[in-house]
Amino acid sequence: MSNTIIAIIIGFLVAPLVGGLISGLDRIITARLQGRIGPPVWQAFYDVIKLMSKESMVVNVWQAFCAYAYVSAAAIAVVLFFLKSDLLLILFIQAVGAVFLVVGALSSTSPYSQVGAHRELLQILAYEPLIILVIAGIYLETGSFKISAIYDWNQPLIFKLPFLFVALGYALTIKLRKSPFDLSTSHHGHQELVKGVLTDYSGPYLALIEIGHWYDVVLLLGFCSLFWATGAVGMLALLALTYFAEILIDNVTARMTWRWMLGYVWAMGFTLCSVNLIWVILG
Amino acid sequence: MKKMLGKIIASTRMKSPWILHFDCGSCNGCDIEVLACLTPVYDIERFGMVNVGNPMHADILLVTGTVNHRNKKVLTNLYDQMPAPKVVIAIGACGLSGGIFRDAYNVVGGVDRVIPVDVYVPGCPAKPEAIIDGAVLALKKFEVLRQQKLAV
Numbered sequence: 001m002s003n004t005i006i007a008i009i010i011g012f013l014v015a016p017l018v019g020g021l022i023s024g025l026d027r028i029i030t031a032r033l034q035g036r037i038g039p040p041v042w043q044a045f046y047d048v049i050k051l052m053s054k055e056s057m058v059v060n061v062w063q064a065f066c067a068y069a070y071v072s073a074a075a076i077a078v079v080l081f082f083l084k085s086d087l088l089l090i091l092f093i094q095a096v097g098a099v100f101l102v103v104g105a106l107s108s109t110s111p112y113s114q115v116g117a118h119r120e121l122l123q124i125l126a127y128e129p130l131i132i133l134v135i136a137g138i139y140l141e142t143g144s145f146k147i148s149a150i151y152d153w154n155q156p157l158i159f160k161l162p163f164l165f166v167a168l169g170y171a172l173t174i175k176l177r178k179s180p181f182d183l184s185t186s187h188h189g190h191q192e193l194v195k196g197v198l199t200d201y202s203g204p205y206l207a208l209i210e211i212g213h214w215y216d217v218v219l220l221l222g223f224c225s226l227f228w229a230t231g232a233v234g235m236l237a238l239l240a241l242t243y244f245a246e247i248l249i250d251n252v253t254a255r256m257t258w259r260w261m262l263g264y265v266w267a268m269g270f271t272l273c274s275v276n277l278i279w280v281i282l283g
Numbered sequence: 284m285k286k287m288l289g290k291i292i293a294s295t296r297m298k299s300p301w302i303l304h305f306d307c308g309s310c311n312g313c314d315i316e317v318l319a320c321l322t323p324v325y326d327i328e329r330f331g332m333v334n335v336g337n338p339m340h341a342d343i344l345l346v347t348g349t350v351n352h353r354n355k356k357v358l359t360n361l362y363d364q365m366p367a368p369k370v371v372i373a374i375g376a377c378g379l380s381g382g383i384f385r386d387a388y389n390v391v392g393g394v395d396r397v398i399p400v401d402v403y404v405p406g407c408p409a410k411p412e413a414i415i416d417g418a419v420l421a422l423k424k425f426e427v428l429r430q431q432k433l434a435v
Binding site: 036049199 | 291292299323366368
């Protein structure tokens with residue numbers, strides 16, 4: 001019982017703090033890669049507290065509702081992850097949140113917001129099937145959708161499911177809003193689509209969405225951690241390496257179009273997943 | 284408790300000013316100097332400043348160039364879309380007074396003829412150092428605005 005409460009507290013409170021810290025580190029490393037010094041490591045928290053204190057301007061009430069729905073779904077998904085619940089359930093709750101973000105953007109009439117929302121939908125279309133296939137692969141190997149059973153597996157899954165890990169990397173790049181897949185909104189570019197799907201969210205509601213994004217980052221790194229569950233050192237090394245690779249890819253690639261994204265991610269992702277699934281089933 | 288919260292908010296406002304840059308009919312001289320602030324040489328992201336393209340996310344409005352009858356509506360629209368608290372910095376001789384264009388038939392004048400300006404950065408073009416100085420002054424203005432709000 002007490003373990004459950006601790007898991008809920010960690011998932012609800014510690015996870016967004018870790019997510020914010022990761023995003024601060026991300027900005028520093030990105031700046032260093034570009035020959036700059038970069039902001040302080042706590043910058044993400046300064047931004048969110050400042051946004052919270054700004055005047056609240058909403059386009060309509062649905063937008064505010066959608067911001068709350070997004071952050072709640074993201075938080076519930078992370079809490080369920082720390083409770084070692086069912087992977088499919090977590091994925092579906094996370095998807096509900098992602099769709100609410102899109103619906104909120106669609107509820108405004110701004111063309112930037114609308115186009116950003118459509119692109120976000122296409123991104124969801126690109127990465128959700130990959131995550132489902134990754135979960136299917138984990139099930140075929142371990143025989144369970146429960147995270148508790150997967151964490152108890154006696155050897156790192158990455159040796160049996162390396163291609164699925166790469167496919168999860170595609171989903172991670174899209175979800176973290178990194179180039180070449182940062183179509184709907186981006187941390188850097190502010191020219192092409194203003195701020196895409198986030199254009200009409202402002203002040204406290206933008207802060208909520210930023211917090212939701214921190215939850216999402218933690219959740220996706222949690223998915224990655226399933227691939228090395230036998231030791232804390234190996235798990236942290238794998239996560240650090242994966243995230244650094246994401247930052248590197250973000251800095252060396254240009255933003256591509258949604259047509260390219262859909263074709264490339266589906267072709268590469270489905271190929272990698274099928275090869276690995278066939279390998280698991282035959283082996 | 285309330286005092287501490289106010290202090291935290293004030294300090295985060297100083298540490299995370301997001302800038303909206305509007306070229307209000309400038310010759311591009313000042314605009315290049317504004318963008319120079321983002322380059323590795325000056326790197327204003329050190330101070331948490333981000334150049335945003337969206338007035339709804341911005342805290343500081345940087346305006347370069349003269350205001351004319353055509354774009355004064357755009358300028359007021361951008362200003363109105365920014366959520367409070369917000370400050371405006373006028374940059375360059377043209378932004379301050381209309382500069383060499385002040386007598387032209389289509390020119391209204393400096394930025395302060397249309398929207399309230401908090402900080403004036405002179406120069407033709409203004410140097411990046413001067414623009415950063417102006418931004419620092421603008422940050423102090425946030426504290427003034429907060430005190431005023433508390434006093435009311």
